[in-house]
Amino acid sequence: MLNNYKSGYSLSQCFYKDESIYDLEVKSIFHKHWLFAGHTSQIPNIGDYFLFEISEESIIIVRNKKNKIKAHVNVCRHRGSNICSEKYGNKKLLNCPYHAWSYDLDGLLITARDMPSDFKYKNNNLHSVNVELIGGFIFINLAKKPLSLYNFKHDLNKTLDLFGLDDLKLVMHKSYPIPANWKLAVENYNECYHCNPSHKEFSQIHMMGTDNKVFKKRKNDFHEQNKGKLKFAQFNCYYDYAQTGQEGYQYDRNPLKPGILSGTVKGSPAAPLLGNLTEYDNGASELMLGPLMFFLLYDDYIVGYRFTPLSLNNCVCDIFWFVRDDAVENIDYEINNLIWLWDTTTLADKEIISNNQKGVNSSFYSPGRLSLMEDFQKSFLDWYINTLSSYTGD
Numbered sequence: 001m002l003n004n005y006k007s008g009y010s011l012s013q014c015f016y017k018d019e020s021i022y023d024l025e026v027k028s029i030f031h032k033h034w035l036f037a038g039h040t041s042q043i044p045n046i047g048d049y050f051l052f053e054i055s056e057e058s059i060i061i062v063r064n065k066k067n068k069i070k071a072h073v074n075v076c077r078h079r080g081s082n083i084c085s086e087k088y089g090n091k092k093l094l095n096c097p098y099h100a101w102s103y104d105l106d107g108l109l110i111t112a113r114d115m116p117s118d119f120k121y122k123n124n125n126l127h128s129v130n131v132e133l134i135g136g137f138i139f140i141n142l143a144k145k146p147l148s149l150y151n152f153k154h155d156l157n158k159t160l161d162l163f164g165l166d167d168l169k170l171v172m173h174k175s176y177p178i179p180a181n182w183k184l185a186v187e188n189y190n191e192c193y194h195c196n197p198s199h200k201e202f203s204q205i206h207m208m209g210t211d212n213k214v215f216k217k218r219k220n221d222f223h224e225q226n227k228g229k230l231k232f233a234q235f236n237c238y239y240d241y242a243q244t245g246q247e248g249y250q251y252d253r254n255p256l257k258p259g260i261l262s263g264t265v266k267g268s269p270a271a272p273l274l275g276n277l278t279e280y281d282n283g284a285s286e287l288m289l290g291p292l293m294f295f296l297l298y299d300d301y302i303v304g305y306r307f308t309p310l311s312l313n314n315c316v317c318d319i320f321w322f323v324r325d326d327a328v329e330n331i332d333y334e335i336n337n338l339i340w341l342w343d344t345t346t347l348a349d350k351e352i353i354s355n356n357q358k359g360v361n362s363s364f365y366s367p368g369r370l371s372l373m374e375d376f377q378k379s380f381l382d383w384y385i386n387t388l389s390s391y392t393g394d
């Protein structure tokens with residue numbers, strides 16, 4: 001099936017319907033790459049936690065007594081019960097509800113009743129997973145030896161500093177469950193061929209959905225006018241362009257429609273300028289880290305997208321909206337104005353993606369030819385096939 005893939009075409013039906021392929025994806029993609037778990041402002045106090053769930057895995061993201069963010073697998077080391085069942089909360093200890101083993105916030109086992117004399121507490125701590133913070137964004141990785149984020153940080157630290165990533169607050173998080181295979185959601189995010197026909201709101205704000213030649217010309221001019229500015233750096237190290245052993249990433253700045261300052265109903269500012277920015281420049285930056293996380297950086301707010309598979313036929317798109325942490329609601333920003341563009345656009349995408357899955361399930365479906373506006377999607381599919389083909393089991 002992998003050998004039959006033709007670059008420049010959509011995938012064969014089996015990639016959207018076969019459980020064994022899904023199992024391979026979990027091991028070769030979701031347990032290998034960095035995942036966007038959430039933001040430190042979701043757990044401001046010691047003992048605050050939330051669950052991040054992906055496919056069969058549930059991870060407890062918690063703030064420990066030393067104010068550090070930790071991530072533990074939500075599986076008791078006794079007989080495997082989930083420990084936390086509420087999605088958010090605050091705990092002094094992580095107590096298993098089944099037979100009352102308890103763990104501290106660092107995942108160390110501290111009580112287990114009536115165990116044999118040779119039982120070793122130290123061998124029964126919770127499994128913990130890798131955590132990295134970039135600003136307040138919490139990334140986790142389920143691999144024993146995770147891909148390095150060194151290149152990403154090295155290339156982008158200064159540029160991202162401009163946007164004040166350390167000083168953001170999460171002002172809205174919405175989940176959009178989509179009855180479709182996760183790849184259809186990511187493929188849809190990765191192309192703007194559909195933007196003009198499907199997203200009139202997006203198309204009134206962003207240049208990207210317009211005719212390819214017009215867009216490219218405007219983008220070239222935009223970069224020419226802003227040559228040398230940190231905000232206009234470009235890094236294309238995504239998918240198959242990632243260096244071996246490094247997590248993939250991309251950063252690029254794109255023009256908005258003439259006169260548009262931010263992603264709001266009228267294109268007017270949404271909130272106070274982020275970080276060290278001093279002016280609006282009629283653009284927005286695309287940032288991608290790993291295969292499933294995307295951020296859109298306007299001058300005054302940031303939107304984070306996460307695509308998470310739940311099962312073969314179901315995924316969820318989570319959207320996070322951030323403004324600078326000293327902005328005051330209803331004075332500095334108005335929440336409905338802030339979320340309007342990406343809430344509207346994502347509800348439309350949910351519909352498109354669900355319809356795509358229905359059609360892909362038909363016995364008449366066969367891989368279709370991609371357009372010139374789907375070259376980023378093509379990169380994703382090429383990478384996807386390479387990733388599955390080269391997976392060796394570790």
Ligand code: FES
Binds near residue numbers: 076078079098100101
């Ligand atoms: S499964 Fe957790 S204490 Fe038994």
Ligand SMILES: [Fe+2]
Binds near residue numbers: 194195
């Ligand atoms: Fe879309």
